[in-house]
Amino acid sequence: MKEYKTPLGSFIGGWFIDRKFCEDLINFFENNKKRQFKGLIGGAVSLQVNDKVKKSIDISMSGHDSIFDNYNNQLQKCIDLYMMKYPEVRKHYATFYSTIENYNIQKYKPGDGFYDWHCERNSRSVSRRCLVWMTYLNDVTEGGTEFKYQNLKTDAKCGLTLIWPTDFTHMHRGVISQNETKYIITGSYGFE
16 A cells, blocks of 8 residues: 655554555445535533534444445555554553444535534543544546644545544644635544
8 A cells, every 4th residue: 555655753644555445435425415414513501513624524323334345454454554553552452342432424615614623522422533534536626635733744645544642732624725626534543
């Protein structure tokens, strides 16, 4: 699996999965209009729509759904490579396991995105999260992700799967494309 090079001290790992699986997930998304909803963000009490913070169309579903079988195999290879790069994850997180929440496929139309700096573990309700993963499902010029404290912007390249820690050390936001639609799939690894 081809690696997307990032600085070791960034704790951001990246590898490319097969484009075919990405195309299949985009087709699934576009063929399931009734399951789509406005993108949500975590609120103080519950999830909410706030287009000033995040504007997207999403589908949330279990990673156990058969559409994800081939993708899950690729994703597992990525987490295995991440744990080879950062062996402390495997050594110190004995109860750490694959996914703890639903997968979220997101579509960002031109000008849409996750505008605010955020991290994936920011309340008690998501305290079991340990690592987050995200795969870009299509190529988008100027449409990657910006990591605040790592001073790093990643490219939105089809198949690029990124894995990084969920905490405030990895505040990030979307790089907003004004001309292209961006598709991603994301989820978390955590503790049982």
